Amino acid sequence: MAEKSAYCDGESCSWSSSCRYVGTLVVGGVVARSHHIRRALLVGSVLLSAVIIGTIGASAAVSSPPNPDEVRQFGGYVALGSSTPSGLGIAPHVISPTTPPGCGRSANSYPALLSRSIGVASFTDASCSGATADNLYSSQVRGGFLSADPAPPQLAALRQDTKMVSLTVGSNDINLLRLFGTDCPRLAARAWDKSPCKDSAATLPNAKGIDERVSSVRKSLTQALSIIHHKSPYARVLLIGYGQYAPATQSPDHPCRTRLRLADGDVAWFHDLTERLDAAMRAAAQAPDNAKFTTFVDSFGHWTGHDACADDAHSWTNGSHAKPGDGAGLHPRQSGAVAMGYLAKCAMANRPVTQQELERVVDETRPTSPNQELRLPACPSA
Secondary structure (H helix, E strand, O other): OOHHHHHOOHHHOOOOOOOOOOOEEEEOOEEEEHHHHHHHHHHHHHHHHHHHHHOHHHHHHHHOOOOOOOOOOOOEEEEEEOHHHHOOOEOOEOOOOOOOOEOOOEOOOHHHHHHHHHOOOEEEEOOOOOOOHHHHOOOEOOOEOOOOOOEOOHHHHOOOOEEEEEEEOOOOOOOHHHHHHHHHHHHHOOOOOOOHHHHOHHHOOOOOOHHHHHHHHHHHHHHHHHHHHHHOOOOEEEEEOOOOOOOOOOOOOOOHHHHOOOOHHHHHHHHHHHHHHHHHHHHHHOOOOOOOOEEEEOOHHHOOOOOOOOOOOOOOEOOOOOOOOEOOOOOEOHHHHHHHHHHHHHHHOOOOOOHHHHHHHHHHOOOOOOOOOOOOOOOOOO
């Protein structure tokens, strides 16, 4: 098979069902498998340097984008990542021949909201539930939680003329939701007022080596951002952090015991690990070479008081249970997707968003009818 047909790059394939994805990525002219990405980066480094030098003027222009409320400023937009950007469980669900059935993509995910609100020329959603950073380069053998069909390498969606990329990935790399959605609730009844899950971490498969895995996310994303820039040198990249699943401290009535089925000490551990994952993502975005074209969007810092243990009127993240159409368990609700989309939109315009402004936008941007496709309002004035 020719490398191009295996890779399905550009317009020659564009996610067609006739493509055959073999879990490879071409970097600098070299076919790179996920475990050979470092070698591929070394081989492609000369070409990458040439691209950066030859396009320095264009990169400077991308770092100061025009007003995102003006139509069609950014050309093609590609969304990458796992179930948080795919909008798992949020209605309406996207069903099409080009969408792997288990990826759980929503027409009201934060990338979909963002694409409609800034008027991009084209939008490609390559995100897929269950994806790890490795699936940026290699086929996702199970194309999401609900399907055995493979999903293609996500970076195959990028083109040289792509102008905007968003990425949220990392929670599956550290088994965060498997740990706190399955392992920890099973242990909570042992001691609700302690941290039985954290205390048993050495014996839990999903918790073993979790500190090293958090560090590994930073390295993986630092590398991934470099490759994104190599493939799409004119693109502004948004690395969008996760919101808060659990609070740093609970109120006296211990709502997380019910909403997350977690013991008190394990709630704090959940918050701490998510904060560390967020810090790893920020560090990748702010690495010297990546900071020239990447903006880190701090969802975590804007999520206080809106975690899964808040009441229904204020939570932006689901607990263990979810209402149909309002996100999956332990995933952003529709309100969370709106919050992430609005933060990303205003980051493109370099316009800070206050907590009060974000909460107002979330409260006012709610569906009024089933399957309604939402739109984000304008960002605050400069």
